[in-house]
Amino acid sequence: MIPEEILQTFREKTHFVVATHMHPDGDALGSLLGLIEILKQMDKKVFGLVEEPVPDFYRFFPQSAQLNTSRADLHDFLRAGGSDAAAVALDCGEIERLGSLQVALAAIKPLVVIDHHQTHQNYGDYRWIEPASSSTGEMIYEVCEALGQTPTLRCAFDLYVAIVSDTGSFRYECTGARTLEIAARLVGAGVNPQEVASHLYDNYKVARLKLMEMVLGTLRLHEENSIAFIHVTREMFAKSGALAEDAEGFIDYPRALAGVKVSAFLKEMPDDTISVSLRAKGACDVSEVAKRFGGGGHRNAAGCRFNGIGLEDVHNRLHRAISSALQGG
Amino acid sequence: MIPEEILQTFREKTHFVVATHMHPDGDALGSLLGLIEILKQMDKKVFGLVEEPVPDFYRFFPQSAQLNTSRADLHDFLRAGGSDAAAVALDCGEIERLGSLQVALAAIKPLVVIDHHQTHQNYGDYRWIEPASSSTGEMIYEVCEALGQTPTLRCAFDLYVAIVSDTGSFRYECTGARTLEIAARLVGAGVNPQEVASHLYDNYKVARLKLMEMVLGTLRLHEENSIAFIHVTREMFAKSGALAEDAEGFIDYPRALAGVKVSAFLKEMPDDTISVSLRAKGACDVSEVAKRFGGGGHRNAAGCRFNGIGLEDVHNRLHRAISSALQGG
Structure with missing residues (x-):
């Protein structure tokens, strides 16, 4: 099920630039660092490229400090690697989610894409997209096994x-x-x-x-408590001292509310966009809702982003779209 | 590792009375119902004995309604089984935790005890105690496999x-x-x-x-954020419509706060007492703190109760006791 070209690329190339999406989460960083470790075990040279330094919350990954944002360093790395370099984009089915890394990766051929999100794009040279997989981390384990490697601790x-x-x-x-x-x-x-x-769940800031x-104070319920909305404003971030990752x-x-079929979390981001997370429990496909607004994801977990409109408008548009999805519309 | 006498008992006896501890939790009921299913698959007659009807929260177990509290039914069952009956006590290393079922089980021989709690008792005829196991459910799976059975759905x-x-x-x-x-x-x-x-965790009320x-609004931190207090008042229960169990x-x-070594949750109860939950993460023994106020528990999870004094007083007394415990006092 892993395309042979991908395994061959990992076997034959000597230099790898591995990247993941903007605002990386545990799966993005874990699969990134895990793959770097596997490639190093195979005596490859690896450059872990990130757009921004790893967020505080994820600094518990022992190798997180080795991820690099420097384009100058990347340039040197690629010069040394010559034509023997390949790029890998992880957990990132849509090229836009790479942010400014798009440009850096575009210069490298082949570009390998490994992701578990349902996508409709076709960027990259070799693609392994497995929407049935729980996580990109799970897929990287399969790569590890297919390459005959035993994962280090x-x-x-x-x-x-x-x-x-x-x-x-x-x-x-997605847990199989x-x-x-x-x-x-x-x-x-x-x-x-x-x-x-304890790293993931016992590591919270007071903020x-x-x-x-x-945010709990913003709870709004619709359609007999089957749809739940919460939101966070820039003002709340400022007042609490919390960051987006918090x-x-x-x-x-x-x-988790009994009866809730779809829930939505609207976040006012520093760049004035509104980022939306959607969750369902099987009653409808929220990736379809997200797609209507240019987003995507899975049946039960999806997201999208709005630009230039306010929270209340986003709320109303999503409410209508979710209602109609729940009615099979 | 499973004592052979236990497997032999399961193989040879024809009638089984299976029981678990008072106020059963998910592991108690799950292992009870799972073992009943395995024994039935082996064409055994099984009586699932409980002290009280299964709590609402656990009625999602498909077979929960078949558990029986009736001593008259038990009597009939045992009369039919003759000398070919055995009893099984699950998830219950201390005989007291069987409550009134002690008497019913004492009449049956052999009594098989399967549990994963560290115990200091030796009741029962055949015992399999495995403190390294995550749960009695895990142990019942091992029994199933050792008996050559494939678990039904x-x-x-x-x-x-x-x-x-x-x-x-x-x-x-305990997760291995x-x-x-x-x-x-x-x-x-x-x-x-x-x-x-979703049965275990997505069943919350809006209240x-x-x-x-x-309650989050009541957070107070002391000693450089190493001690955290929250509380709930009777007024908050009334205003939210929530019950103590919520x-x-x-x-x-x-x-879950980074840096917090001890946390305390003070609850104003309907009977005017203040019930306290204490949690630690290894830095001191909160059962010692609880004991000072007539309570008890384990090193990292303990509790006590106050009568006739207000929240602020309880807070101050506990704060002093916890500070001193953290200083090794």
């Missing part, structure tokens, strides 16, 4: 974080038997599940709790 | 709920590679992890979120 840790992040600790629909089987092997390789959970309090996971609170 | 569901309940969805220290391997097989047998998570918002788990929010 460091790699196992990275991939375990990736899988736990994107399955909500094995709670989401294979997901758990891989998790078992990673724990067998020495990963401590409690340590991972996060303050923000959570404000709002991660808040969507789980309205989602 | 129903059995797999019961055991999966048991494992998820007792590992906090694979987050606690074998735990995840078994979970993988249960999902392979058809269990839907999202469905299980709970409202209460959570209010506040369950709130202590996890201050606990």
Whole structure:
């Protein structure tokens, strides 16, 4: 199921530039760092390219400081690698999500794309898109196995974080038997599940709790409590001292309400856009809702972004779209 | 590792009375129902004995209604079974936790005890105690395999709920590679992890979120954020429409703060007492703090209760006691 060209690229090339999407989450960073580790184990030269330094929250990844934002360093790396370089974009089915890294990667051929999001784009030279997979981390484990490598403890840790992040600790629909089987092997390789959970779930800033309090106060329910909205404003971020990353996971609170079929979390971002997370529990396909607004994702977890309109407008447009999706429209 | 006498008992006896502890949780009920299913698959007659009807929250177990509280029915069952009956006590290392079922089980020989709690008792005829196991559910899976049975979907569901309940969805220290391997097989047998998570975790009332918002607003931090207090008043319960049970788990929010070593949750109860939950992360023994005020518990999770004094007083007394415990006093 992994395209042979991809495995061949990993086997034959000597220099790799590995990147992931903007505002990386646990799966993006875990799969990125995990793949870097596998390639290094194969004696490859690897450049882990990121748009911005790794957010504080994710600095617990032992190798996070080695990820590099410098285009000058990248230039030197590629000059040394000559024609023997390949690029890899992880967890990033849409080229726009690479942000400014698009340009840097466009200069390298081939570009390998590995992602588990449902996408409709066709960027990259070799693509492995597996929407049935729980996470890009799970896919990187398969790559590791297909390349005949045994994950080091460091790699196992990275991939375990990736899988736990994107399955909500094995709670989401995407959790398959294979997901758990891989998790078992990673724990067998020495990963401590409690340590991972404590990094991901016991590592909150006070500002996060303050923000959570404000955001819970925005709860709005529609259609007999089947649709739940929460939002965060720039003012709340400023007042609480929290950053965008501190709002991660808040969507789980309205989602956890009995009776709620679809929940939406609207975030006013520093760049004046409104970023939206959508969650469903099977009653409709929220990736279809997201697509209407230029976004995408999976059946039960999707997102989109609005530009130039206010929170209330976004709320109303989404409310209409979700209602109609729930009615099978 | 499973004592041979236990497997032999399961193979040879024809009638089984299976029971678990008072106030059963997900692991108690899941392992109980799972074992019943396995024994029925082996054409055994089984009586699932419980002290009280299954709590509402756990009625999602398909077979929960078949558990029986009737001693008259038990009497008839045992009369039919003659000397070919055996009893099984699950998830219950201390005989006291069987409550009034002690008497009923004492009449049956042999009594098989299967549990994963560290115990200091030796009741029962054949005992399998495995403190390294995540859950009694995990142990019942091992029994199933050792008996050469393949778990039905129903059995797999019961055991999966048991494992998820007792590992906090694979987050606690007890989660081992074998735990995840078994979970993988249960999902392979058809269990839907999202469905299980949704029964256990997506069942919140709106009043709970409202209460959570209010309680988060009470956060107080001391000693450079190493001690965190939250509280709930009777007024907050009234205003939100939430019940005491809806506040369950709130202590996890201050606990999850980076830097917090001890967290305390003070609850004004309907009977005018103040109930306190204490959590630590290893830096001191909160059961010692609780004991000073007539309570008790474990090193990292304890509780106590105050009578006749107000929230502020309780806060101050606990603050002093926790400070001194953190200083090794």
